[in-house]
Amino acid sequence: MTRLQFRKLLLRKRFPLRISRGEVSESTSLFVGVSDGRHIGWGEMAGGPGDATDSLELGEERLRSFWSPEFDAGFIHELHSRAVDSGVAPSALAALDMALWDLKAKHAGMPLFRLLGLGRADSVTSITVGINPPEVVRERVAFLMSEPDASALKLKLGSEDGIEADKDMFLAVQEALAASRKVPVRVDANGGWTLRDARHMMNWLAERGTQYVEQPLAQGCEDQLASLYRNRPLPMFVDESCCFARDIPPLAEHVDGINLKLMKCGGITEALRMVGTASAFGLQTMIGCMSESSISIAAGAAISQLFDFIDLDSHLNLNPDPAEGLVFEAGRVWPRNVPGHGGKIKDA
Numbered sequence: 001m002t003r004l005q006f007r008k009l010l011l012r013k014r015f016p017l018r019i020s021r022g023e024v025s026e027s028t029s030l031f032v033g034v035s036d037g038r039h040i041g042w043g044e045m046a047g048g049p050g051d052a053t054d055s056l057e058l059g060e061e062r063l064r065s066f067w068s069p070e071f072d073a074g075f076i077h078e079l080h081s082r083a084v085d086s087g088v089a090p091s092a093l094a095a096l097d098m099a100l101w102d103l104k105a106k107h108a109g110m111p112l113f114r115l116l117g118l119g120r121a122d123s124v125t126s127i128t129v130g131i132n133p134p135e136v137v138r139e140r141v142a143f144l145m146s147e148p149d150a151s152a153l154k155l156k157l158g159s160e161d162g163i164e165a166d167k168d169m170f171l172a173v174q175e176a177l178a179a180s181r182k183v184p185v186r187v188d189a190n191g192g193w194t195l196r197d198a199r200h201m202m203n204w205l206a207e208r209g210t211q212y213v214e215q216p217l218a219q220g221c222e223d224q225l226a227s228l229y230r231n232r233p234l235p236m237f238v239d240e241s242c243c244f245a246r247d248i249p250p251l252a253e254h255v256d257g258i259n260l261k262l263m264k265c266g267g268i269t270e271a272l273r274m275v276g277t278a279s280a281f282g283l284q285t286m287i288g289c290m291s292e293s294s295i296s297i298a299a300g301a302a303i304s305q306l307f308d309f310i311d312l313d314s315h316l317n318l319n320p321d322p323a324e325g326l327v328f329e330a331g332r333v334w335p336r337n338v339p340g341h342g343g344k345i346k347d348a
Contacts, residue, residue, distance in 0.1 A: 001069045004096075005033040005040075006060050007345070011293055014319040015140065018131040020158030020192030027291040030056040031345060032063065032095040034073055034103050041073075041103025042344060043095035044296040044323075046263055059092030067096075074107075076100045080269040090243070090266040097267025098299035102340040112302040112341040116272075121304035124331030126154035126186055126311045134172035141176035145183070151331025152184045152211075153177075154311060158192015163201055174208065184211045186309075191218035191240055198228055206233035212309070214259055214286075215239040225254040232256075237286055237309075245273040248281060257284030257308065262300055263292070275306045284308040294323035298343030301326060301335045322346060 008030050016025035027047035034041045045059050066086050071079060079100065083093050105112040113120065127150050129140055137155075144150050155173055159165040173185060187210050193201060198216040205213060212235040217224055219240040229236060238251060239259040244266075248258060260274045271287070278285050286309040287300050294315045304310050312333045315321050325342040327334045335342040 002034060002036045002067075002071060002073050003069055004063060004067050005035060006063075007031045007033075007348075008056060009293075009322045009345075011046075011291060011318055011322065012320075013291070014317050016130070017128065017156075017291075017317070019156045019188075020131070020160070020190040023130075024291055028056060029291075029293055029295075030059055030092075030095060031295060032092075032099050033348075034096070034099040036073060036103065039103055039106040041099040041101070041106060041340065042295050042348075043097065043099030043102065043267070043299070044292060044343075045091045045095040046290050046292040046296060059089055059095070062086075062088045063092055063096055073100055073103055076104065077269055080267070084266065091263045093266040094262045094296070095267075097269050098262065098296065098341065101268050101299065101302075102343075106340045109339050111335060111337055111339065112299075113305065113335060116303065118303065118305045120334045121301070121307070121310055121332055123304070123307065123310045124151040125313050125333045126152045126309075127313050127316065128154045128156065128188075128311070129173065130156045131159050131169065134168045137169050137172040138176045141173050142180055145177070145180040149328050149331055150183065152186065154186045154188055154214075156188055156190060157201070158189040160192075163193070163197050166201060167204065170205065170208065170210075185209065186211045186214070188214040188239070189216050191215050191221075193217065195221070195224045195228060202228075202232060202234050202236075210234060212237060212256070215241065217241075222251065222254075225251065229254045235284070237284070239288065244270060245277040248274065248277045248283070252281035252283060255283065257286060259286040259288045259309075259311070261288045261290060262296060263290050268299060268303060271303060272306075275303075286311060288312070289314045293318060293343075294321050294326050295343040295345070297333065298323075298325045298335050298341040301333050302341045304333070
């Protein structure tokens with residue numbers, strides 16, 4: 001017999017995060033536990049820009065309707081497919097899926113990354129800087145670089161004030177890094193550019209040593225990617241344009257890589273399919289996050305060795321993080337060497 005339990009917690013950010021679609025200073029997460037009486041596995045459904053509390057309530061309602069105490073929690077792939085067919089939304093499914101994997105690894109007495117035949121990631125995580133005036137960007141970067149383990153920056157561009165404002169922010173980042181220490185700079189436009197502006201900005205950013213550009217065009221403009229991809233000066237990743245494994249084949253000839261998020265795809269089970277599909281098409285992969293605590297980040301970290309680039313830093317911008325279970329060392333976010341994915345609510 002298995003049962004679900006639910007808990008909602010408010011997550012406040014240390015620094016508000018502004019992207020091309022808006023700003024978030026706090027959000028609410030729905031934490032989902034799957035218990036069999038011996039162990040409990042934990043997952044998280046994270047709220048994001050524009051999400052309302054009733055989105056979490058609908059997620060909980062759908063999970064309650066879907067779940068049966070008679071389900072065998074060990075048949076994760078089967079349960080994932082049944083939940084998709086029953087209409088459970090990806091973010092709610094992500095919470096259930098990572099809880100099931102956590103429970104399975106706890107039963108095995110193994111860290112989840114080892115259960116999956118993986119090690120800990122070699123790649124460093126990006127630390128994200130949102131859209132801000134140049135003077136704020138300079139202060140923010142200087143503060144973040146005072147953390148000795150910070151090893152890469154991701155700058156959000158696509159300002160509503162246009163590409164000149166984007167350039168000013170990027171130059172402010174370079175100034176701040178010149179005064180502290182040099183780390184790779186990555187750019188995410190979150191679909192905030194037109195095709196014309198994307199062409200211009202990618203050339204401008206390449207001249208200044210940017211590592212890659214993510215989601216240069218808005219979701220829905222995928223028909224323009226082929227034109228942008230030709231003669232591109234930088235590797236080009238898609239994020240919002242790619243949610244599931246089935247989205248990859250139509251994009252494969254027009255991008256260098258994909259960024260997947262557990263909240264978008266529905267958890268670890270689909271994430272593993274996406275990595276396999278991207279690899280089959282010769283694409284690079286990145287794992288990212290939304291406004292998540294250490295519960296969801298731990299689940300992502302458990303599979304992070306599979307990815308070329310890592311962007312698992314949302315828990316580092318929480319004040320406080322209601323969960324724990326991760327190590328941030330030498331720029332890398334690692335799960336602890338304990339059974340399960342390692343994430344847990346602090347007072348649970």
